[in-house]
Structure formats: structure tokens, C-alpha cells
Amino acid sequence: MGQKGFYFDMTICIGCKTCQVACKDKNELPVEVLFRKVRTFEGGKYPKPWVYHLSMSCNHCAEPKCVKNCPTGALYKRKDGIVAHNRERCIGCQYCVWSCPYGAPNYLEEEGKSGKCDMCADLIDKGKNPACVDACMMRALHFGDLEELKAKYGGTSNIKVLPDSGITKPSILINPKPIAKKGV
Amino acid sequence: MGEWPLIIFTLAMQAAAGVCLWTVYFETKKNGADFRLSTPVALGLSAVAMIVSLFxxxxxxxAINSLSNLSNSWLSREILFSGTFLTLLxxxxxxxxxxxxxxxLKKFCTYLNGIAGCxxxxxxxxxxMNSIKPAWESWNTLVDFYATALVLGGVILVMSSRKEMGDKLLGMNLILVVVVLLQIALLPNFLVGLGAGNAAAQASVKLIHDDYGAIMFLRWLLVLGGMILMLLSQVRKKQDMGCLYMAxxxxxAGQVMGRYLFYAVGVATGIGLV
Structure with a gap:
């Protein structure tokens, strides 16, 4: 079974945050906790201002630092590459929060445990799409086998505002706007 | 900043380890001193550390689940070593x-405790060092933790077993001076390294410069002042207790401030901070 991943087309994302809301709703997250977050980056000046949006959740990395560092084994990789989280085992030490360069794990204060995107594994196991993918009205988000996504759409996991992909080898492919490309 | 349980845990555990390391040092000396209080004090410190860490x-x-990933996680190993250290003590x-x-047997226990503390x-x-905060990932963390262990362990040993130590105190003080000076000498290198690092590393430098510069200055002033006072207390014919207590x-205080700073200036590499 291949590594599952996300594809995000930045060139058509309008930053409406529907994916973020759908994720929050699906996971019943408290105020200030987001498993998927849309960030907006802007700059430049007239006549060349620029703006782009970046929708990101857990990247279900091939070499996830959170899984390696988690002392309880609560974070683990499934056969399909999804980084899942067993809340029963979690002790709320927050070491995963200190380990992820994408800020994916959140600390859930009320529960005294961490939590993160599991790619809606329960829906995937039923043959459905993750909530964020189905909610995107621009069809900017896709999920699937990473190799298949790469063959179909291409994309990169290295853009200007992201940590180097060599740290954890994230399973994310992005079609960046020219201004977001690394080295521009 | 809500890291006080970790500040207390790391300081108390390192102090206990330091006490054991110094006990080994004195054991290797001819006519090694017999510290009746050093092991009970180290036991008390490590017990407090373990309890506070739960907070x-x-x-x-x-909490017992934290021992489940020994093959990969340094946090698991830390808990295992800490628990073993406490049990040995x-x-x-x-x-x-x-x-x-x-x-x-006594000698064996002393060495075993020293190794476990180490x-x-x-x-x-x-x-x-395995986190994603450049200020923590640095080798400076290793130097800082061992230096803290030796300084706090030394202070606690002096306070608890001064009589048994007699004239051997000066040798320990000189080693401590070298440790502290080495730490200070490496500081500019650490800060320059951060300054040349990614945006998260530079954010740490900015925090030190803008918000915590005074605390950092005071920290080193206290540590250096404390070392000088400790040396002065030994120079006079009779040990000057007032000077020793102030030292x-x-x-x-210097080490507590140092650890507070350690947590306060750690900035994570993340989206937009690369």
C-alpha cells in the first residue's frame, strides 16, 4: 500500500477557509484549535502586490519526527502512511508539538492530550474522502496515493514559507504560485 | 510561560546528578571524603523532580505510557534513566x-549513581536537541545542562557536606570556575550561530535582545559573582560562611534564571518561520 498524501493547488485557492471549517466541524475542535489551517501571505507594493493562501494540515510525513519522538507510541504510522494518533495512550507531554516543523499537532487543554489531523482515516476506511477535500469548493485540495498524485498533478513540497522537506519528508504536493516558489 | 514544572524538573534532576558526579570526583581523590548526606540529598532532589514533572x-x-518508545524516543529514555537513577539512589x-x-559495595554504588546521573x-x-527549536537543537544545550549539573551539584554538596570536605573544596571550586568560564566563552559562538540560522533561530536572538537581555546579563553576573564569592570564602584562613551562603x-539564582531563559527563548521552526 502506497503512502497517502495531499495535493494542494495554490493557484486556484481563494482562501475561503471552508476546508478549515469542515475539518474543525468534523473533529469537533474547541476554540483556537485547528487541525487544518489556511494561512495568507501577502507583500509587494503597487504596481506589483502579491498574495497567496496556503491550506495545511498534518503532512503525514514519510519520516515523521512526532512519531519518532512520541514517548508513548500514541502517534504511529498506519500501513497506508497516515500518521494516526491513539488518544487513549497519549499523556499530554506535548513533545509532538515541539517536534513538528509544520505545527500539525495541537495541545487540547481541556482533554489534557494532543490531537492532530488523521486524514479523516475513519472516512477513508469507508472509501470516502477527507472532510476538507470534499468541502473545497475550488477543488484545490485532493488526496490519494502520493505517487499517483505526483504523476497526475506534479507539484512540490518545498515552497518559500515551508521548512525544508528534508527534515521529515512530508507527503504533500503543492502547485505554487510563482511568488511562492523557493528561490524567487 | 507555563514551563515551571519542566524548569524545576530539569534543575532538580541535574542538581541530583551533579551531586553524584562530584561524589565520584571526591571518591577518586586520595583519602576520599565520606559524605553521609550527599546520597539522601540527591535522592530527595530526584524524587521532587519526578513528582513535579507530572505537573x-x-x-x-x-505517565507510565511514557516508557513505550525506548527504541526511538529520547523522552522515553529520559524517563527510564531518571527512574533508574531514583531507584539506585x-x-x-x-x-x-x-x-x-x-x-x-559503597564505592560501587557511588560510581553507579555517577554513571546513571551522567x-x-x-x-x-x-x-x-531533537526538537525543532534551533535554540534548543544546538550543542549549547548539552554544555548548559552538564554545566548546570556541576554548578548546582557542587553548591548542594558544599552546603550539605562542607565539614567532610575540609580542604578539598578549593579543587572543586577551581573546576567549577573552568566550567563556568568555558560556558561563557562558548556563548558568543552560540548566539552568532543562531543569528546566522533560519528565521526561528533569528527570532530567538531577537527575543534575547529585545525582551530578555537584562535577565541574561543578570544571570551571568550572578553566576560569575557567585563563583568569585565562593573562591573568596576559601582564600581566608577560616571558611567564611556568610560569603559561602551568598555564593x-x-x-x-543564576542557574534558575538561565533555565527560565532556555524555555523562554525557544522558538519553533514552522510555516513562515524558515
Missing amino acids: HLGTPVK AVSVFLQRANLKNER LVVFSMAMVY AAALV
Whole structure:
């Protein structure tokens, strides 16, 4: 079974945050906790201002630092590459929060445990799409086998505002706007 | 900043490890001193550290789960080494109370506690060096943790076993001066390294410069002042207790401030901070 991943087309994302809301709703997250977050980056000046949006959740990395560092084994990789989280085992030490360069794990204060995107594994196991993918009205988000996504759409996991992909080898492919490309 | 349980845990555990390392040092000296209090004090410190560490956890009742990833996680190893260290100290205190006259066993316990203490400090440093905060990932963390262990351990040993130490105190003080000076000498290199690092590393430098510069200055002033006072207390014919107590207070305060800074200036590499 291949590594599952996300594809995000930045060139058509309008930053409406529907994916973020759908994720929050699906996971019943408290105020200030987001498993998927849309960030907006802007700059430049007239006549060349620029703006782009970046929708990101857990990247279900091939070499996830959170899984390696988690002392309880609560974070683990499934056969399909999804980084899942067993809340029963979690002790709320927050070491995963200190380990992820994408800020994916959140600390859930009320529960005294961490939590993160599991790619809606329960829906995937039923043959459905993750909530964020189905909610995107621009069809900017896709999920699937990473190799298949790469063959179909291409994309990169290295853009200007992201940590180097060599740290954890994230399973994310992005079609960046020219201004977001690394080295521009 | 809500990291006080970790500040207390790391400082107390490192102090306990430091006490054990200094006990080994004195054991290797000819006519090694017999510290009746050093092991019970180290036991007390490590017990306090373990209890306080639970306050950092969101779900402390499941703390035992933290031993489940020993093959990969330095945090798991840290807890294992800390627990082993605590157990060894408890056994040593028990043997001491039982008044066993077996010198070889006593020596064996002293060395074993020293090795365990060394491993605790090492694993503790590795926990932070494997995070994604450049200010913690640096080798400076390892140097800082061992230096803190030696300084706090030394102070506590002096305070608890000064009489047994006699004239051997000066040798320890000189080693401590070297440790502190080495730490200070490496500081510019650490800061320059951060300044040349990614945006998160530079954010740490900015925090030190803008918000915590005064605390950092005061920290080093206290540590250096404490060292000078400690040396002065030994120079006079009779040990100057007032000077010694002031030195101890300054050194402990300096190390607490240093650890507070360690947590306060850690900025994570993340989206937009690369």
C-alpha cells in the first residue's frame, strides 16, 4: 500500500477557509484549535502586490519526527502512511508539538492530550474522502496515493514559507504560485 | 510561560546528578571524603523532580505510557534513566542506613549513581536537541545542562557536606570556575550561530535582545559573582560562611534564571518561520 498524501493547488485557492471549517466541524475542535489551517501571505507594493493562501494540515510525513519522538507510541504510522494518533495512550507531554516543523499537532487543554489531523482515516476506511477535500469548493485540495498524485498533478513540497522537506519528508504536493516558489 | 514544572524538573534532576558526579570526583581523590548526606540529598532532589514533572503532563495518571518508545524516543529514555537513577539512589540510601561496612559495595554504588546521573543529563539534553527549536537543537544545550549539573551539584554538596570536605573544596571550586568560564566563552559562538540560522533561530536572538537581555546579563553576573564569592570564602584562613551562603544563593539564582531563559527563548521552526 502506497503512502497517502495531499495535493494542494495554490493557484486556484481563494482562501475561503471552508476546508478549515469542515475539518474543525468534523473533529469537533474547541476554540483556537485547528487541525487544518489556511494561512495568507501577502507583500509587494503597487504596481506589483502579491498574495497567496496556503491550506495545511498534518503532512503525514514519510519520516515523521512526532512519531519518532512520541514517548508513548500514541502517534504511529498506519500501513497506508497516515500518521494516526491513539488518544487513549497519549499523556499530554506535548513533545509532538515541539517536534513538528509544520505545527500539525495541537495541545487540547481541556482533554489534557494532543490531537492532530488523521486524514479523516475513519472516512477513508469507508472509501470516502477527507472532510476538507470534499468541502473545497475550488477543488484545490485532493488526496490519494502520493505517487499517483505526483504523476497526475506534479507539484512540490518545498515552497518559500515551508521548512525544508528534508527534515521529515512530508507527503504533500503543492502547485505554487510563482511568488511562492523557493528561490524567487 | 507555563514551563515551571519542566524548569524545576530539569534543575532538580541535574542538581541530583551533579551531586553524584562530584561524589565520584571526591571518591577518586586520595583519602576520599565520606559524605553521609550527599546520597539522601540527591535522592530527595530526584524524587521532587519526578513528582513535579507530572505537573507538566496533561494526563499524569497515564505517565507510565511514557516508557513505550525506548527504541526511538529520547523522552522515553529520559524517563527510564531518571527512574533508574531514583531507584539506585533509594537503594544506596537504604544500604547507607543499614550501616553496611562493605567499602567495595559503597564505592560501587557511588560510581553507579555517577554513571546513571551522567546518562540522565545526557538524555535530558537529547530530548531538547531533537526538537525543532534551533535554540534548543544546538550543542549549547548539552554544555548548559552538564554545566548546570556541576554548578548546582557542587553548591548542594558544599552546603550539605562542607565539614567532610575540609580542604578539598578549593579543587572543586577551581573546576567549577573552568566550567563556568568555558560556558561563557562558548556563548558568543552560540548566539552568532543562531543569528546566522533560519528565521526561528533569528527570532530567538531577537527575543534575547529585545525582551530578555537584562535577565541574561543578570544571570551571568550572578553566576560569575557567585563563583568569585565562593573562591573568596576559601582564600581566608577560616571558611567564611556568610560569603559561602551568598555564593550559593547567587549561583542557584543564576542557574534558575538561565533555565527560565532556555524555555523562554525557544522558538519553533514552522510555516513562515524558515
